[in-house]
Amino acid sequence: MTITAAxxxxxxxxxxxxxxxxxxxxxxxxxxxxxHGTNNMGELKAVLDLLEATAVDADQHLHVLCDxxxxxxxxTKWMPGWKRKGWRKKDGKPVLNVELLKDIDRALVGRSxxxxxxxxxxxxxxxEAADKRANAAATAFSKGQDPQVGPGYRGxxxxxxxxxxxxxxxxxxxxxxxxxxxxxxxxPDDDLFSLFDTAPEQSAPVSCSTAxxxxxxxxxxxxxSVLEQxxxxxxxxxxxALRADPPSAAELLHPAFTExxxxxxxxxxxxxxxxxxPLPGVEAVDLVAEEIADGVVLLRYTTVGPDGTAARxxxxxxxxxxxxxxxxxxxxxxxP
Numbered sequence: 001m002t003i004t005a006a007x008x009x010x011x012x013x014x015x016x017x018x019x020x021x022x023x024x025x026x027x028x029x030x031x032x033x034x035x036h037g038t039n040n041m042g043e044l045k046a047v048l049d050l051l052e053a054t055a056v057d058a059d060q061h062l063h064v065l066c067d068x069x070x071x072x073x074x075x076t077k078w079m080p081g082w083k084r085k086g087w088r089k090k091d092g093k094p095v096l097n098v099e100l101l102k103d104i105d106r107a108l109v110g111r112s113x114x115x116x117x118x119x120x121x122x123x124x125x126x127x128e129a130a131d132k133r134a135n136a137a138a139t140a141f142s143k144g145q146d147p148q149v150g151p152g153y154r155g156x157x158x159x160x161x162x163x164x165x166x167x168x169x170x171x172x173x174x175x176x177x178x179x180x181x182x183x184x185x186x187x188p189d190d191d192l193f194s195l196f197d198t199a200p201e202q203s204a205p206v207s208c209s210t211a212x213x214x215x216x217x218x219x220x221x222x223x224x225s226v227l228e229q230x231x232x233x234x235x236x237x238x239x240x241a242l243r244a245d246p247p248s249a250a251e252l253l254h255p256a257f258t259e260x261x262x263x264x265x266x267x268x269x270x271x272x273x274x275x276x277x278p279l280p281g282v283e284a285v286d287l288v289a290e291e292i293a294d295g296v297v298l299l300r301y302t303t304v305g306p307d308g309t310a311a312r313x314x315x316x317x318x319x320x321x322x323x324x325x326x327x328x329x330x331x332x333x334x335x336p
Contacts, residue, residue, distance in 0.1 A: 003057060006065040006118070006126035007050050009042020010134040012142050014270050019137025019147065020046040022053075023130040030150040033137040039270070042134055043068040044100040047075070051107035053153035061112045067120030067127055069277050070246045076115060079105060089247075096247065117277065227289040230297045230316045230323055234287075237325065238303070240278035249273070254317060254324040261330060281306045297323070302333070309333045 003024065010033075011018040018037030023029040030049060033042065047064060054062055066072055079101060082088065087095045087102070095101060118124045120131065137147035233252055236242045242249045250273055257269040282305035289299045295318035303310050315327040 002061040002063050003054055004063040004065065004126075005050055005054075006124075006130040007043070007046035007071075008067065008120070008127060008130035008134045009039050009044070009046055010131065010138045011037055011039040011042060012138050014039050017138045017142035018042045019134040019139070019141065020049070021130045021133035021137065021150070022046045022050040023126055023133065024153075027151055028153055029129070029133060030152045031133040031137045031147055032149055033134070033141050033147055035141050040068070040070055041097055041100065042138070043071045044074075044097055044104065046130070046134065047071060048100060048104050048107060051104065051111065051113070055107070055111075056153070058111055061114070064113065064115045065118050065124070065126055066115055067118050067131075069117060069244065072115045072117055073244060073246075074101060075104060075108075226291055227297065230299060231287055231289050233316070233323055233325070234299055234301075234314055235284060238279075238282060238284055240280060243278045246273060252323075252325055254319065254326045257325055257327070259328045259330075279305070284312075295319075303330075 005022050005024045007020075007022040009018065009020045015036060015038045017033070017035055018039070018041060019031060019033035020042035021029065021031035030053060032045070032049070043066070047066070050064065051062070054060075081090075082095050082101070083105070087098050089095055118127050120127060133148070133150065140147040237249060237252060242252075253269055253273070255269065257272065259267045259272050261267060282303050284301050284303050287299065287301040289297055292298045297316040299314040299316065301312050303312055310330045310332050312331075313329045314325060316323050317326040318324075
């Protein structure tokens, strides 16, 4: 028998009042949160609580529906490498949300678990149900109220439900904070460049296993010009390696990043990173870069891919010695 559940997180302001929830059906769900946290903390806590709640049925296969590539990649790809390095990333920096990840690692022992990515805010019934409850919990904390914690899972006591739903994560090695840590400013949620405003091709569910560690953008080649540096970063953001690594991708986005997608919809930084995923088969051609002011580069090019062709414009800004993407816009060229 398989237990299928959706897990989701929410943070108002990111960081800000935060919530998490998992959902199996109307009679089997749970939610909680903290006065201050991040979306990624909520996403991870939802998975952790789901694992703990369903431990009474540890002999059953658990199928987790998740709209966060950050969570899926952390658990199924990067965690083995982080553990070998003492819970540090390839660049030597401490892993974010390490206590939650350690707890998930322990909760996975002896379990058969697979994760499946689903597109968030796209009408998936179970994902929408989890998102609604996570957002409600975050809203409750923003108002100083207790959240609705839900009925929980069979075999889990009410007192345990209430305690765990309201419990904040312990101190994180990256923050040094206490019971309700604030998040680093650059901590990502997990979609970068909405491209054709369509979901990537649905991939097969992925089981927990050892896989290559996260990919980071390499340093600029010696003597690279400003325009070459910016072009290199733009192409990296279009590549599958960086799109599968939200923490590294987030380091190239300006805190005030905005995007206007091919559909005309506007996105902010949190929205564009919330469902980061590879988009195979997309190629950038005819790149033209121009430094239009000191510390500002305009980049224009065309993307060609399975879903069509689009004209693209990106505005890069140098801030404290780093080139960050400030704005991106895409316009379809082959739509009726």
